[in-house]
Amino acid sequence: MKKGNNIIKKFTKEKYKYGFTTDVHTDIIDKGLNEDVIRLISFKKEEPEWLLEFRLKAYRHWLTLEMPTWAHLTIPPIDYQAISYYADPRQKKKGPKSMDEVDPELLKTFNKLGIPLEEQLALSGMAVDAVMDSVSVKTTFKEALLDKGIIFCSFSEAVREHPDLIKKYLGSVVGYRDNFFAALNSAVFSDGSFVYIPKGVRCPMELSTYFRINAANTGQFERTLIVADDDSYVSYLEGCTAPMRDENQLHAAIVEITVHDRAEVKYSTVQNWYPGDAEGKGGVFNFVTKRGNCKGVNSKLSWTQVETGSAITWKYPSCILTGDNSSAEFYSVAVTNNYQQADTGTKMIHLGNNTKSTIISKGISAGHSQNSYRGLVRVAEKTVGARNYSQCDSLLLGDKCGAHTFPYMDVHNETAVVEHEATTSKISEDQLFYCNQRGIKTEDAIGLIVNGYAKEVINKLPMEFAVEAQKLLAVSLEGSVG
Amino acid sequence: MLEIKDLHASINGKEILKGINLVVKPGEVHAIMGPNGSGKSTLSSVLVGNPAFEVTKGSISFYGKDLMQLSPEDRSHEGIFLSFQYPVEIPGVSMVNFMRAAVNEQRKYRNQLPLSASEFLKLMRDKRAVVEMDNKLANRSVNEGFSGGEKKRNEIFQMAMLEPRLSILDETDSGLDIDALRIVAQGVNTLKSAETSTIVITHYQRLLDYIKPDIVHVLYNGRIVKTAGPELALQLEDRGYDWIKEEVAE
Numbered sequence: 078m079k080k081g082n083n084i085i086k087k088f089t090k091e092k093y094k095y096g097f098t099t100d101v102h103t104d105i106i107d108k109g110l111n112e113d114v115i116r117l118i119s120f121k122k123e124e125p126e127w128l129l130e131f132r133l134k135a136y137r138h139w140l141t142l143e144m145p146t147w148a149h150l151t152i153p154p155i156d157y158q159a160i161s162y163y164a165d166p167r168q169k170k171k172g173p174k175s176m177d178e179v180d181p182e183l184l185k186t187f188n189k190l191g192i193p194l195e196e197q198l199a200l201s202g203m204a205v206d207a208v209m210d211s212v213s214v215k216t217t218f219k220e221a222l223l224d225k226g227i228i229f230c231s232f233s234e235a236v237r238e239h240p241d242l243i244k245k246y247l248g249s250v251v252g253y254r255d256n257f258f259a260a261l262n263s264a265v266f267s268d269g270s271f272v273y274i275p276k277g278v279r280c281p282m283e284l285s286t287y288f289r290i291n292a293a294n295t296g297q298f299e300r301t302l303i304v305a306d307d308d309s310y311v312s313y314l315e316g317c318t319a320p321m322r323d324e325n326q327l328h329a330a331i332v333e334i335t336v337h338d339r340a341e342v343k344y345s346t347v348q349n350w351y352p353g354d355a356e357g358k359g360g361v362f363n364f365v366t367k368r369g370n371c372k373g374v375n376s377k378l379s380w381t382q383v384e385t386g387s388a389i390t391w392k393y394p395s396c397i398l399t400g401d402n403s404s405a406e407f408y409s410v411a412v413t414n415n416y417q418q419a420d421t422g423t424k425m426i427h428l429g430n431n432t433k434s435t436i437i438s439k440g441i442s443a444g445h446s447q448n449s450y451r452g453l454v455r456v457a458e459k460t461v462g463a464r465n466y467s468q469c470d471s472l473l474l475g476d477k478c479g480a481h482t483f484p485y486m487d488v489h490n491e492t493a494v495v496e497h498e499a500t501t502s503k504i505s506e507d508q509l510f511y512c513n514q515r516g517i518k519t520e521d522a523i524g525l526i527v528n529g530y531a532k533e534v535i536n537k538l539p540m541e542f543a544v545e546a547q548k549l550l551a552v553s554l555e556g557s558v559g
Numbered sequence: 560m561l562e563i564k565d566l567h568a569s570i571n572g573k574e575i576l577k578g579i580n581l582v583v584k585p586g587e588v589h590a591i592m593g594p595n596g597s598g599k600s601t602l603s604s605v606l607v608g609n610p611a612f613e614v615t616k617g618s619i620s621f622y623g624k625d626l627m628q629l630s631p632e633d634r635s636h637e638g639i640f641l642s643f644q645y646p647v648e649i650p651g652v653s654m655v656n657f658m659r660a661a662v663n664e665q666r667k668y669r670n671q672l673p674l675s676a677s678e679f680l681k682l683m684r685d686k687r688a689v690v691e692m693d694n695k696l697a698n699r700s701v702n703e704g705f706s707g708g709e710k711k712r713n714e715i716f717q718m719a720m721l722e723p724r725l726s727i728l729d730e731t732d733s734g735l736d737i738d739a740l741r742i743v744a745q746g747v748n749t750l751k752s753a754e755t756s757t758i759v760i761t762h763y764q765r766l767l768d769y770i771k772p773d774i775v776h777v778l779y780n781g782r783i784v785k786t787a788g789p790e791l792a793l794q795l796e797d798r799g800y801d802w803i804k805e806e807v808a809e
Contacts, residue, residue, distance in 0.1 A: 506611075507647045513631035514607050514641050515661040515717060516668070525660060529651025529700070 093351055099186040099209075104165040105295060109158045112136065115264055118163050122233050122267075125240065135253035135263030142257045148391055148420040149449040149481055153325070155362070160327055162265045164295040166209050183209060187287065204229055206270040206286045208299060213268045218282065228273040229284050232300055235271035242273055246304055250333040250370045250397070258329040258364040258391075262298045266331070269299035274309035274340070283539055285314035288330075290350075290361070296327035303333070305340035307373060312343040314542060325388060326351075329364045338373030338400065343381070345538050346394075347546055350386035352553075357416025357445075360388025367394035368424075371403035371432075379406035380423065381537045383546045385553040388417060393451065395424035398432035398463075405434045408534040410546075412527075412553045413446030413478070422452035422483075427463035427493070436467040439531050442478035443554055449481040458489040465494070471501045472530050474523070474554065502530075524551030560585050560756060561725055566617035568605045574615070575601040577781035583725070586753040590767055590792060591760045593778035594800045599760045600644060602778065603729045607641045608634050621725070635661075636668035638724030642714040642731050649701035654713070657701045658683065658720055665721060686719040690746040707734035715746040722750070727758045732766035744769030764796035777803055 106117055115136055119129040144152070166183060187207050204218035206229065213231030222229050228239060236243050253263035270286040290297050305311055315332075328350060336342050344367075353360025363386075369378040380394040396405035407423040425434035434454065442448035448471070456463040471480035484497055504526055512522035527550050528535065535543050535550075566579040575598045583589050593599050605612050606619065608631035619626040626634060649657065662682070663673040674682065687697060690712045702710050711731055718726055728747065732740055747770050751757065759770055767775075767789070775791040776783045779800070784807050785791065795803075 502650070505647070508649050510609055510631065511643065511647045511649070512657075512661075514635055514643075515657070515721070516632050516635035516664045517657075517660050518632050518664070521660060521664070525652050525656060526649060529649070529653070529656070532651060 095349065096351060099166070099182055105161050106163045108161045110136075110160070110162060110265070114162055118265060118267065121163065121165070122236075124236060127244065128236060131247070131253070132264050132266075135260050136265075138254055139257070139260035139264055142260055144257050148451070149447065149483070150389055150391060150418045150420050152362070152389060155325075155327065157261075161295045162298070163267055183207075183215075186289065204282050204284050206231060206284075207289070208268050208270070208286060209289045213270070216270075222280070222282075222284075225278055225281065226275040227278060227280055228271065230271055232266075232269040232271050232302065235302070239271070239273070242304065243271070243302070246302055246333065246335055247300075248333075250335060250368050251331050251366050255366060259331055259366045262300065262329050262331045262366070265296075266298045266300045269301045269330070271301075272303040272311065272313065274305045274311045276306045277308045278306075279309065280311040283312050283314055285316065287316045290326055290328065296329065298328075299330050301330070301332040303342060303344070303369075304335045305337060305342045305376075307338040307340060309337075309340045310342075312539060313345070314539060315344070315346045316349070316542075323359045325353075325359060326361045327364070328361050328387075330366070332365070332367040332394070334369035334378060336369060336371045336373060336376040336378050336403075339375045340373060341377040342369065343379050344369070344394070345542060346380075346382040346384070347538075347542055347549065348382065348384045348386050348390070349549060351388075352386045352417050353388040353415065355415050355444075357388070360417070361386065363387035363390045363392060365390075365392040367392065368397065369395070369405070370397045370399055371405055371429075372399050374400040374402055374429075376400050376403045377405070378403075379408070379537070381406075381408040381534065382410070382421075383531075383534070383538070383549065384409070384411040384419060384421060385549050387419075390417075390419040390421050392421045393423055395426070396434065397426045397428065398434065399428050400432075401429040402431045402433075403429055404432065406537075407434075407436045407438070407452075408537045409437070410439045410441065410531040410534045410550070411448055411450075412441045412550060413443065413448040414553055415444040415446060417444075417446045419447070420449045420451055422450045424453040425455070425465060427454075427456040427460050427465070430460060431462040431464075432460065433464045434466075436465070436469070437533055438467075438469045439534055440469070440471045440480050441474070441527060441530070441550075441554070442471070442480050443474035445477050447479045447481070449483060451483040451485075453485040453487065454495055455487040456490050456493040456495070460490050461492050463488075463490065463493040463495075465496065467495075467497045469497070469499045470530070471499075472527070473501065473503045520551070523554055527551065527554060560622050562618075562620045564618045566602075566605065566619065567615045568601060568612050569615055570601070570612050575612075575781055576605065578617070579778075579781075579783060581776070581783065583756045583758065585724075585756055587774065588751070588757045588759065588770060588772045590772035590775045590789075591758060591778050591783075592762065592775060592792060592795055594804075595762075597778045598781045599778050600729055603641055603727045603758070603760055606634075606727060607631055607639055632664065633668070635721070636665050638722075640718050640721055640723035640726045642711070642718060642726065642728045644729040644731075644733065646702050646705075646710045646714055648703045648705075650703050652701050654697045654699060654701055655680075655683065658717065661717070662720060682720065686716060689719045689749055690716045691742055692716050708736060708739035711735055711743055712739065712746075715743050715750075719746065719750055724754065725756050725758070726750070727760065728770075729760045730762065731759075732761055732763060740766065741769065764792050767792045779803060779807060 206216040350361035440448040561583040563581040568576040777785040
C-alpha cells in the first residue's frame with residue numbers, strides 16, 4: 078500500500094489561519110514571578126486589598142507544589158521565570174467607553190478573527206467579551222443585557238463594580254489549592270469574563286468570550302466566573318486563537334460555574350490555540366481547570382468542547398452534582414495532529430440523590446499525536462439513585478498516532494447505575510478510495526468521515542459555532558493521514 | 560472510447576496483469592469472465608486508479624485522455640464508475656451527505672453550479688426508484704448495516720446518480736438472490752444508452768441472462784485469452800474453464 082500512503086500524504090498542509098500578530102504598543106511587565114510581580118499586577122488592576130491577599134496566598138501555596146506528572150503527556154520543563162505575567166495592549170487611557178476609544182488596530186484584529194466588536198456588525202444574538210493578552214478590550218451589548226439585570230463584563234470590572242458577588246463566588250468551585258495550575262492562575266490571573274444571571278431570567282442572547290494571545294513570551298491566565306441564579310438560563314461560548322510563534326506559550330485558565338436551583342448553564346468551547354508547526358515546534362500549552370457546581374436542586378450544566386488547537390492540552394471540564402436531581406453533560410471532540418498531545422476528559426462527582434451525568438467523548442488522532450481521554454465518575458456513599466452513561470470513542474488516522482482511554486469509576490453506593498462504552502476505529506484506505514472513486518477528494522472524504530464521527534457532539538453547539546467547528550475539524554486534519 | 564494497450568500491473572511487486580488489450584466502444588456491453596485469480600478484479604481496480612496497484616507498462620486512454628495521468632477522483636469525474644465487489648461501510652456519513660458531495664464535486668469538475676438542496680433531493684428520489692431502493696436506506700450511513708443485496712443495490716443507485724459513461728460492474732451478482740439480481744440488472748439496463756458502455760465482470764452466466772453482453776472475453780493468468788460473442792458465456796457455463804486453460808497451454 079506504499080503508493081496509497083503517498084497519495085494521502087501529499088495533501089497540502091493548510092497553514093494555521095489565525096497565526097498573525099497585531100502590532101500595537103503593549104505594556105508588558107518584566108519577565109519573572111515573585112510576590113512583587115503579583116503586587117504589581119494587582120496594583121495595575123487597581124484591586125482591593127482582599128484580592129491581593131487572595132493572590133498572595135495562592136502564590137505561597139503554589140510555591141509548595143510540583144507540576145503534576147500523572148497525565149499521559151510529555152511536557153518539556155517550563156521556566157516560570159521566563160514568562161511575563163501581564164501584557165496590556167490598550168493605550169494608556171482607562172477602559173474604553175465607546176468604540177471610538179478602542180485602538181483601531183485591536184478592532185481590526187478582532188474583525189480579522191471574525192469577531193466584530195461594533196455592535197451593529199456583530200452576530201445578532203451574541204454578546205462578546207474580547208480579551209487580548211491580559212485585558213478585556215471590549216464587551217458588547219453590556220447595557221442591553223443590564224436592562225434584564227444580567228451582568229456580563231470583564232473580570233476586572235466585576236471586581237470594581239460587583240465586589241460582593243466576586244467575593245462570594247471566587248474560588249468557591251475551584252479553590253486555589255485545587256491543583257498546580259489553579260494555584261498559579263489564582264496568583265497571577267489577569268482578566269476574563271464575569272457573568273451573573275439573576276433569578277428567573279433567561280439570557281436572551283449567547284454570551285461569549287474570545288481569548289486572544291498576542292504578545293510574545295507572555296502567558297495568558299484568565300478567569301471566568303459564571304453564576305446562574307435560581308430558575309435562570311444562559312448559553313456561553315468560548316473561543317481562542319494565538320499567533321504562530323516558535324516558542325511555547327503558556328495558557329492556564331480557570332472557569333468556575335455555579336448553577337443554582339432549577340437553573341441551566343450550557344458552556345461551549347471551540348479551542349483553537351496555535352498547535353505548533355508540523356514538526357512540533359511552538360504552540361500553546363493549554364493547562365486549564367474548568368469546573369461547575371450544580372448546587373441547586375434540578376440544576377443542569379453541560380460542557381461541550383471542540384478541541385483542535387494547542388501543542389499540549391490538559392483539561393477536564395468537570396461537574397459536581399450537589400443538588401438533588403441535578404444533571405450534567407460532557408460532550409467533547411478532541412483532535413490532535415502532527416505532534417500535538419491532549420489529555421482531556423471530565424469528572425462527574427455525584428453527591429446529590431438521583432443525579433444524572435452523560436459523557437460523550439470523541440477523540441481523533443492523526444500524525445504523530447497522542448490523544449487521551451481521562452474521566453472520573455464518582456458516586457458518594459450517601460448518594461442514592463445516581464446514573465451515569467459514558468461513551469468514549471477513538472478514531473485513528475494513520476499508524477503513528479496514539480489513542481488512550483483512562484476511565485476511572487469510584488462508586489460507593491450500590492443504587493448507582495454506571496455504564497461505560499468505548500470503541501476504537503480507523504479511517505481505512507478502502508473507505509478513502511471508495512470516496513475517491515465517487516469523485517470525492519481524499520481531504521474532503523476525511524472531512525466527511527470525521528464530521529460524521531463527531532456529529533453527535535457538533536450538534537450540541539450553537540449553530541454559528543457548529544458550522545465553524547465543522548470547518549475547523551477538516552482543516553485541523555489536513556495533511557494528516559499516512 | 561476506452562482503449563487499453565499492453566497493460567501490465569502488479570501488487571506488492573507481484574505481476575497480475577500481463578499485457579491486456581481491450582477496446583470498448585460507446586453503447587457496447589463487454590463481459591469479462593475467468594477463473595478465480597485470473598486478474599479480473601485487478602483490471603477493474605487499475606481502471607479506476609486504485610493506488611494499491613502499480614501499472615508497470617502499457618496505456619489506458621478514455622475518450623482520448625490518458626487515464627494514467629488522472630487521479631481516481633478525476634477518472635470518476637470523467638465518467639468512470641466502479642460498482643465495487645465489496646462496497647465498504649462508512650459509519651457516520653449519511654448517504655445523502657455522501658451523494659451530495661459526490662454529485663457536486665462532479666458538477667464542479669464540469670463547471671456546473673452545485674445543485675440546490677431541493678433539486679438534489681428530487682434527484683435522489685428519482686434515482687432511488689431505478690433500483691427500488693427504500694427511503695430508509697438513503698437516510699442511513701453509507702452501506703452501514705446494509706445486507707449484501709442492499710449494498711449492491713446501493714452501488715447501482717450511486718451509478719444512477721452519477722450517470723457514468725463507462726460502468727464497471729465487479730462481480731455485482733455475487734451475494735445476490737434472484738430478486739435482487741433482477742432489480743440490479745434492470746437498473747443497469749435502464750441506465751444503458753447508445754453513448755454509455757458497460758464492463759461486466761462475473762464468474763457466472765447468470766447475470767448475463769439479464770444484462771446481455773455484446774462481446775465476451777475470457778481473462779486467464781493476466782491475459783485475455785479468448786474473445787467471442789455472447790455464445791461464449793453459455794459455453795463456459797456448460798464446460799467450465801478447463802478447456803480454455805488447455806487451449807492456452809497448447
